[in-house]
Amino acid sequence: MAVTEEVPEARVREPGPSVKPRWCLGTRLLVGASVLWAVLLVLHVLLAGRWWPWLVVEAVPPVALVAVPLLLLALTPLARPVRRWLAAALVVPLAVGAYLADLVPGFPDGAVRGTEVRVFAWSTDYWQMTDDKDAFYAFLRRQDADVYLLQEYLYWVDDRPVRIDDSARLRREFPGYRLSVEGELLTLSRLPVVAEHHREVPASGDGWYWQGAKTQRTDIRAGGRTVSFYNVHLPVPFRVGDNPLGSGFRSFLKEQYDRRDRELSALRADLKANPHPAVVAGDFNSPWMGRLRPLGAGTEGHRPDGSPFAGFSWPVSDYPLPRLWRLDWLFTGGGVGVPDYRLGGGEAFSDHVAQSVRVVVPREAS
Missing domain, CATH: 1.10.287 (Helix Hairpins)
Structure with missing residues (x-):
């Protein structure tokens, strides 16, 4: 009898778990x-x-x-x-x-009807300490603004702020304008000034600068209405060039934060309690006053007309940095319209370009 050998069945291997390729x-x-x-x-x-x-x-x-x-x-x-x-x-x-x-171009607001006011706001870089004074004043006169909101009306000597008085020349250069000075803030108006709101400061030393207001409010009559113009220069967050690892850098940073916070809180409170239309412009020393840190208090922020990159205002001199920051801002409240808003001019005298604005004060509802 033949013996048949049984051939064992082929073993089928079960597929093992798939190995995922490792990320490079x-x-x-x-x-x-x-x-x-x-x-x-x-x-x-x-x-x-x-x-x-x-x-x-x-x-x-x-x-x-x-x-x-x-x-x-x-x-x-x-x-x-x-x-x-x-x-x-x-x-x-x-x-x-x-x-x-907030890199979107501004759009002119032509819907508001009322009295037009030309505003020129500019951080002047310590009031032409090293500039040609005649050229500086000629540049200011060419703006032909109804209201000038100028910052850094002071000198610096040995890292200390020094008050100045250029009122005699200002009156010669701008006949018919009212001068209002508060600390380092200067407002010029050829429209009637109704009221000035000044903060009390120490009579001696440099407390006028360190404890003085960084927002100057001037109430001005325009088209039968009182409009509050706020001239703003908030403290710098830190000094470019300081050693960020040093204790002095940290203490200055904390002090400047506290000063900025106090000044912004005071500005917001004043705007909230103010029944008049308002124009707020100046050097806020912050690129985040738009969407991230709006001024609030019923105000509306505005972007300069033109391309998104037209909104960069700093630096245009003094610093080896590209012009990628917007530190100069404009806000309005109470229905004030902005049919024209541009950044430009002043590069020969300051590290900031100027803000040239046409605002329209709405007629009072009857």
């Missing part, structure tokens, strides 16, 4: 950078204007909120395993950053 170093770096940027953006929204060490971060130009996520989006094809969901995720910080950066 570039993918991990790109994902990590995207997560870090999202965290920084959230912290910026939460801490800007609320925590004094964050003033250093606030010095970053707002255009970075758009430039960084755009750069990350451009690099997402390199993260092949996750490029689709990473690109989708980066759209969120890009949209939020574009909103906060």
Whole structure:
């Protein structure tokens, strides 16, 4: 009898769990950078204007909120395993950053009917300490504004503020204008001045500067209505060139934060209690007074006419930095319209460009 050997059945191996490919170093770096940027953006929204060490971060130009996520989006094809969901995720910080950066051109407000007032606001860079005085005054006269809101009406000697009195020449150069001086703030008006609101300061020393108001309010009559013009120069958050690791840098940063916070709170309170239409303009020394830190108190912020990049006002001299910051702002309240608003001029005399504005004071409701 033949013996048939049984051939054992072939063993079929069960497929094991699939092994996901490991992310390469570039993918991990790109994902990590995207997560870090999202965290920084959230912290910026939460801490800007609320925590004094964050003033250093606030010095970053707002255009970075758009430039960084755009750069990350451009690099997402390199993260092949996750490029689709990473690109989708980066759209969120890009949209939020574009909103906060407020990089949209201004649109003239031609709807308001009333009395037109020409306003010229400018941070003058310590009142032509080293400039040609004749050229400086000629530049100011050419603006032919009804109201001038000028900041830095002072000198500095050995890192100390020095009061000046150029009133005699100002009256010669601007006959018919009313001069109003408060600390380093100077308002000129050829319209009738109804009232000036000055803060009491120490009579001696330099308390007039360090404890003096950084917002000057002048009530002016325009078209039968009283309008409050606020001339603003908020303290700088820190001094460019100081050692950020030194204790002096930190103490100055904290002191400046407290001063800025007090001045902004006082300005907002005054605006809230003020029954008159208002025009607020000047050097706020912050690029975040738009969407992220609006002035509030019933005011409306305005952007200069023209392209998004037309809104950058600093620096145009003195600093080896590109012109990427907007430190000079305009707000109106009480229905005041802004049919024309431009930044430009003054580059030969200051590190800030000037604000040239036409506002329209609405007729009083009958």
